[in-house]
Amino acid sequence: MSLSALFVLIMLGATVTYMLGRSRSLALANNLGGIRHLHSLPLYYGAQAALWCLIPCLALLAIWVAFDDSIIRQIAIQYLPEDKQNLAPQELSLLLNTIENIAGGVTSLKATPEMQAIADRVVSLQRLSSILLSAIVLSSLVLLSGWGWSKVKPEYRARNSVEKTFMIFLLGCSTLAIFTTVGIVFSVLFESIRFFEIIPLTDFLLGTQWSPQTAIRSDQVGSSGAFGAIPLFTGTMLISFIAMVIAVPTGLMTAIYLSEYANNKVRVVVKPMLEVLAGIPTVVYGFFAALTVAPMIKNALHGLELSLLSFSIGPLDVSGESALAAGLVMGVMIIPFVSSLSDDVINAVPQSLRDGSYGLGSTQSETVKKVILPAALPGIVGAILLAVSRAIGETMIVVMAVGTAARLTANPLESVTTVTVQMTTLLIGDHEFDSAKTLAAFALGLVLFVITLGLNFFALRIVKKYREQYD
Amino acid sequence: MTDKNINTIDLVNKNLKKRYRAEKRFQAYGILSICFGLMCLVFLFTDIISKGTRGFFYHYLPIEIHLDAEVLGITDTNDVHQILGADYTTLVKKRVYEIFEAKKRKEKKNARTLIAIDATGYRIQDLLKTNAASLLGTTITIDALVDDKVDFYLKRLGEKGEPGKEYFNEAQLLLIGKLLERQEGGFNKSLNKTFFTSGDSAQSEEAGILSAFMGSLYLLLVTFCLSFPIGIATAVYLEEYAPKNKWTDLIEININNLAAVPSIIFGLLGLAIFLSFFGFPRSTPLVGGFVLTLMTLPTIIISSRAAIKAVPPSIREAAYGIGASKMQVTIHHVIPLAMPGMLTGTIIGLAQALGESAPLLMIGMAAFIPDVPTAITDPSTVLPMQIFQWFRNADAGFSEKASAAILVLILFLVMMNALAVWARSRLERRW
Numbered sequence: 008m009s010l011s012a013l014f015v016l017i018m019l020g021a022t023v024t025y026m027l028g029r030s031r032s033l034a035l036a037n038n039l040g041g042i043r044h045l046h047s048l049p050l051y052y053g054a055q056a057a058l059w060c061l062i063p064c065l066a067l068l069a070i071w072v073a074f075d076d077s078i079i080r081q082i083a084i085q086y087l088p089e090d091k092q093n094l095a096p097q098e099l100s101l102l103l104n105t106i107e108n109i110a111g112g113v114t115s116l117k118a119t120p121e122m123q124a125i126a127d128r129v130v131s132l133q134r135l136s137s138i139l140l141s142a143i144v145l146s147s148l149v150l151l152s153g154w155g156w157s158k159v160k161p162e163y164r165a166r167n168s169v170e171k172t173f174m175i176f177l178l179g180c181s182t183l184a185i186f187t188t189v190g191i192v193f194s195v196l197f198e199s200i201r202f203f204e205i206i207p208l209t210d211f212l213l214g215t216q217w218s219p220q221t222a223i224r225s226d227q228v229g230s231s232g233a234f235g236a237i238p239l240f241t242g243t244m245l246i247s248f249i250a251m252v253i254a255v256p257t258g259l260m261t262a263i264y265l266s267e268y269a270n271n272k273v274r275v276v277v278k279p280m281l282e283v284l285a286g287i288p289t290v291v292y293g294f295f296a297a298l299t300v301a302p303m304i305k306n307a308l309h310g311l312e313l314s315l316l317s318f319s320i321g322p323l324d325v326s327g328e329s330a331l332a333a334g335l336v337m338g339v340m341i342i343p344f345v346s347s348l349s350d351d352v353i354n355a356v357p358q359s360l361r362d363g364s365y366g367l368g369s370t371q372s373e374t375v376k377k378v379i380l381p382a383a384l385p386g387i388v389g390a391i392l393l394a395v396s397r398a399i400g401e402t403m404i405v406v407m408a409v410g411t412a413a414r415l416t417a418n419p420l421e422s423v424t425t426v427t428v429q430m431t432t433l434l435i436g437d438h439e440f441d442s443a444k445t446l447a448a449f450a451l452g453l454v455l456f457v458i459t460l461g462l463n464f465f466a467l468r469i470v471k472k473y474r475e476q477y478d
Numbered sequence: 479m480t481d482k483n484i485n486t487i488d489l490v491n492k493n494l495k496k497r498y499r500a501e502k503r504f505q506a507y508g509i510l511s512i513c514f515g516l517m518c519l520v521f522l523f524t525d526i527i528s529k530g531t532r533g534f535f536y537h538y539l540p541i542e543i544h545l546d547a548e549v550l551g552i553t554d555t556n557d558v559h560q561i562l563g564a565d566y567t568t569l570v571k572k573r574v575y576e577i578f579e580a581k582k583r584k585e586k587k588n589a590r591t592l593i594a595i596d597a598t599g600y601r602i603q604d605l606l607k608t609n610a611a612s613l614l615g616t617t618i619t620i621d622a623l624v625d626d627k628v629d630f631y632l633k634r635l636g637e638k639g640e641p642g643k644e645y646f647n648e649a650q651l652l653l654i655g656k657l658l659e660r661q662e663g664g665f666n667k668s669l670n671k672t673f674f675t676s677g678d679s680a681q682s683e684e685a686g687i688l689s690a691f692m693g694s695l696y697l698l699l700v701t702f703c704l705s706f707p708i709g710i711a712t713a714v715y716l717e718e719y720a721p722k723n724k725w726t727d728l729i730e731i732n733i734n735n736l737a738a739v740p741s742i743i744f745g746l747l748g749l750a751i752f753l754s755f756f757g758f759p760r761s762t763p764l765v766g767g768f769v770l771t772l773m774t775l776p777t778i779i780i781s782s783r784a785a786i787k788a789v790p791p792s793i794r795e796a797a798y799g800i801g802a803s804k805m806q807v808t809i810h811h812v813i814p815l816a817m818p819g820m821l822t823g824t825i826i827g828l829a830q831a832l833g834e835s836a837p838l839l840m841i842g843m844a845a846f847i848p849d850v851p852t853a854i855t856d857p858s859t860v861l862p863m864q865i866f867q868w869f870r871n872a873d874a875g876f877s878e879k880a881s882a883a884i885l886v887l888i889l890f891l892v893m894m895n896a897l898a899v900w901a902r903s904r905l906e907r908r909w
Contacts, residue, residue, distance in 0.1 A: 076757075166803065169805075170803060170804070170805045173805055174719060174805075176711060177711045177712070177714055177715035177719060178715060178719075180707075180708045180711035180712045180715065181711070181712040181715040181716060181720070181729050182729065183708060183712070183772075183775070184712070184729055184732040184733045184736055184775065184776070184779075185728060185729060185732050187732070187736055187747070187772045187775075188732045188735065188736060190747050190751050191739070191743055191744075191746070191747045193750075194746060194747050194749075194750030194751050195743070195746055195747075195750070197750075198750060256511065257511040257514055257515060258511075260507050260508045260510075260511035260512075261508070261511045261512050261515060263508055264505070264508025264509065264511070264512055265512070268505060268508060277512055277516070280516060280519060281512075281515050281516070281519070283519060284515065284518065284519055284522075286829065286833075286891065286895065287522070287833070287888070287891075288832075288833025288834070288835065288862055288887060288888075288891070289833070289834075289835065289836070290833070290835045290862040290865050290866055290884075291522075291526065291833075291865075291884050291887070291888065293866075293869075294865065294869055294880060294881070294884060295522055295525060295526070297869070298869075298877065299525050339515075339518045339522075342515050342518075343515075346515075368490075370497055370498070370500070370501045371501060371504075372500055372501045372503075372504035372505070373497070373500075373501075375504070376504075393738065396738060396740075397738075397740075399740070400739075400740020400741070400742060400743070401740070402740070402741065402742045402835075402836035402839070403835050403836055403862075403866070406836075406839075406866075407866070407869060427740070427742050427836070430742060430746075430840075431742070431836070431839050431840070434749065434839075434840055435839060435842075435844060448746070449746060449750070452742070452743055452746045455740060455742070455743065456739065456740075456743050459738065459739060459740055459743075460735060460739070463734075463735060463738040464735075467734065
C-alpha cells in the first residue's frame with residue numbers, strides 16, 4: 008500500500024474513532040441522565056480517542072519511513088559477494104545506488120546477472136517492508152481505536168487531556184524557530200570547521216587570491232585552489248556601498264517628505280506604489296540589471312568617454328558585468344525598505360518636539376534637520392544597518408549581473424564578485440560534499456550569517472533603545 | 479532697547495529669503511527622491527512589459543505540406559510507435575527546400591536554418607497522433623515555426639541598427655526579404671501557444687513555462703500546508719499561552735533574527751540538513767517547500783501575532799465569563815476573529831516564497847526539467863528558477879522567453895497581492 012494511501016487510511020480511522028468515542032460518551036450520558044453528568048463535552052471524549060490512535064500511528068509511519076531504506080541497504084550489503092563488501096564506503100554506496108536504481112526500474116543501466124539478482128531481492132524486501140508496514144499500522148490503528156473507545160468514561164477528564172495535547176502542539180510549533188536557527192548554525196558551522204581543517208582560517212580571511220578551482224590533474228594550469236576571501240569581501244562591500252549611496256538618501260528623503268510634507272492623499276497613493284518596488288522578485292531585478300541597466304551604463308559611459316574623460320583619465324574600460332549596474336539596481340530595490348523603516352521612526356518622534364520648534368520660529372525644513380532627524384537618528388541608523396545587511400545577503404541580482412572573477416578593486420566600472428555569487432557558483436550543479444570547493448561555500452555562508460546576524464542584532468538594539476526614550 | 483529689537487528683526491528678515499530658499503530646496507529634494515523612486519518603478523515596468531509581451535508572440539510561416547506515408551515511413555496508422563518514431567525531419571526539410579527553391583548544398587543549408595525543422599515536425603506529429611488514418615496522404619497547411627533567430631530579427635525589423643541582422647548571410651536575408659514582400663502566405667505573427675502548454679526544452683522554439691508553473695504551484699502548496707498551521711500555532715502560543723520567561727524570549731529573538739537572515743543561508747540549511755542528512759530527493763517541490771516554509775514562517779508569525787493582538791480583550795473576557803476554557807476561547811473566538819489578518823499575512827508570505835530564488839538555487843532547483851511534474855516528489859523547477867535558467871542561456875530566443883516568464887510571474891504575484899488586499903478590506907473587522 009502506498010504511503011499516501013496509508014496516511015489517508017489513518018486519517019479516516021481517526022475520524023471514525025472520533026465519532027465512536029463521541030457516540031459512546033453520549034450513550035453513557037443518556038444512561039446517567041444527560042451530558043451534564045460527564046466531566047467534559049462529548050466532543051472531547053471523541054477527540055481524545057482519536058488522538059490516541061492518530062499520534063502513535065503517525066509516529067510509527069514516520070519512523071518506519073525514516074529507517075526502512077537504510078535497513079534494506081544494510082541487508083543488501085549482506086547479499087553482496089565477499090570482495091564487494093569490503094569496498095571503500097564511497098564505492099560501496101555508489102554500487103548500492105546502482106542496485107537501488109535497477110530495483111527502481113531504471114532500465115538504461117546495464118545490470119550484471121548478480122546485480123540483477125540482488126536488485127530482485129531488494130525489490131522483494133521493499134515489498135515485504137511495505138506489506139509489514141501496512142499490516143502493523145492498520146492493526147495498531149484498530150487496536151488503539153478500540154482502546155481509546157474503551158477509555159471513554161463519564162468521570163474521565165477528557166478536556167484537560169485534549170487541551171494539554173493541544174498546548175504541547177503549540178509549544179512544539181513555536182520551538183521550530185529555535186530549531187531552525189540551531190539547524191542553520193550546525194549545518195554551516197560543521198562544514199566550515201571541516202573547511203578550516205584543509206585551509207587555515209587566516210588564509211581564508213586574509214588571503215587576497217581567490218580561485219577555488221582545485222586541480223583535477225596535478226600539473227593543471229591555473230588550479231592553485233586559493234581560498235583568500237578578501238576580494239569577495241571588498242566586492243560585496245563595493246556593491247553594497249553603491250546600493251546604499253542610492254537607497255539611503257532617496258529612502259530617507261522620501262520618508263521625510265511623506266511623513267512631514269505630503270498630505271494624506273499623496274501618501275495613500277505614493278507609499279503603496281513605492282512598496283511595489285520591494286515586492287518585485289529579485290530575479291526580475293537581476294534580469295533588469297544585466298540586460299537593461301548594464302548595457303545602458305556601458306553605452307552612456309562610452310559616449311562620455313569619447314567627449315570628456317579620455318582627456319583626463321584615459322580610455323575607460325567598462326565591463327559588461329560592472330559593479331555599478333548591480334549596485335544601482337540593488338539600491339532601487341532597497342529604497343522602500345529604508346523609507347518605510349525610517350518613516351516609522353520619524354512618525355514616532357513626538358509632536359511636541361515639532362510644535363516646540365515651530366514655536367521658536369523655525370521653518371519646516373529646519374525643524375526636520377535640527378530637531379526631528381537628531382531625535383530619530385538612532386532609529387535611522389538602525390534602519391540603515393538593516394538595509395546594509397539586506398544588501399550584503401542579496402543574491403540573485405549579483406548572481407545575474409556580476410561576474411565570477413575575483414578582483415581586488417574599488418573601481419565600480421570593473422567586474423567584481425561577491426560572497427553570495429561565489430556561494431552559488433560553488434554549489435550549483437553536481438558536487439561531492441567533501442571537496443574544499445563545496446566546503447568553502449559553507450565557510451562563506453558562515454561569514455555571511457555572522458555578519459548579518461551582528462548587523463541585525465546591533466540594529467535592533469539601537470532601535471529598541473531609542474524607542475524607550477519617548478514611551 | 480528698541481535699537482536692539484529692530485536689529486534682531488532685521489537679522490531675521492535678512493536671513494528670511496535664504497531660509498525660505500533652503501526650505502524650498504529641501505522640499506524639492508523630497509519630491510525629487512519620490513519622483514526618482516516612481517520613475518524607477520515606471521521604467522522597470524515598461525521595460526518588463528515591452529520585452530515580455532514580445533515573448534508571448536512568435537512568427538510562423540504557413541506552408542502546404544503533403545503528408546507522404548512513404549517519406550514518413552508509416553505503414554500502419556494504428557501503430558503509435560510508428561507515428562512517434564516517423565521521420566518528420568526529412569519530410570519538413572524537403573518541403574522547405576522546395577519553398578525556398580534550394581538546390582545546391584549551400585542554398586539548402588541557408589533555407590534549412592531559417593525554419594525550425596524539428597519543432598514543425600513535432601506539430602505534424604501532434605496532428606497525426608490524433609487522426610493519422612484520415613490525414614496521411616493528404617496535403618495540409620500548417621504554420622511552420624520560423625527559427626528563433628529569424629523570429630528575433632523579424633520582431634525588431636523597424637528598429638535602429640537592425641538588431642539580429644548579423645545572424646544571417648546575404649542569401650538568407652534575400653530569402654527573408656522575399657517572404658516579407660509577399661502579400662499572402664508570408665510570415666504571420668500570432669500568439670505562441672507552445673509557451674503555455676509545454677515544458678522547458680533545449681530548443682527555444684519549443685520551450686514553455688508549463689512545467690515551471692506547475693512546479694511553482696506544488697511548491698506553494700507544500701509551503702502553504704506547512705507554514706500556515708505552524709505559523710498560526712506559533713502566533714497563538716506566543717500571544718495567548720506563552721509565560722513571560724527566558725524560553726519565550728529566546729523564541730521571540732529567534733523569530734526576529736530569522737526574519738533578517740539572508741535567504742541564501744536557508745538554502746545552505748536545506749542542502750546540509752534536508753538533502754545531505756535526511757536524504758530527501760533533490761530538486762523537488764517537497765524540499766523546496768520545507769526550505770521556503772522556514773523562510774516565510776517569520777513573516778506569517780509576525781503578521782498573525784498582530785492580528786491576534788488586534789482582537790479586543792473584552793471578547794476573551796466575555797468567553798471566560800460564561801465558563802469557556804482557555805482552548806475554547808482561543809479556538810472558538812480568537813482564531814476565527816483573527817483569521818482574516820492571518821490569511822493576509824500568509825498570502826503575503828507565500829507571494830514572497832513564489833518570487834524567491836536564492837535558496838532554491840542551493841537545493842538544485844535550477845535544473846533542466848522538461849517534464850511537467852505530477853507530484854511533490856517529482857523533480858521540478860519553479861518560475862523564478864526557469865527565468866534564471868533561460869537568462870543564462872546564450873540563445874537570443876531564450877532571453878525573450880525569460881522576459882515573457884517574468885511577465886507571467888509578476889501577473890501571478892499581482893493576483894496574490896490583490897487577493898491579500900481584498901481579504902484585508904473585505905474580511906478584516908475594525909474594533
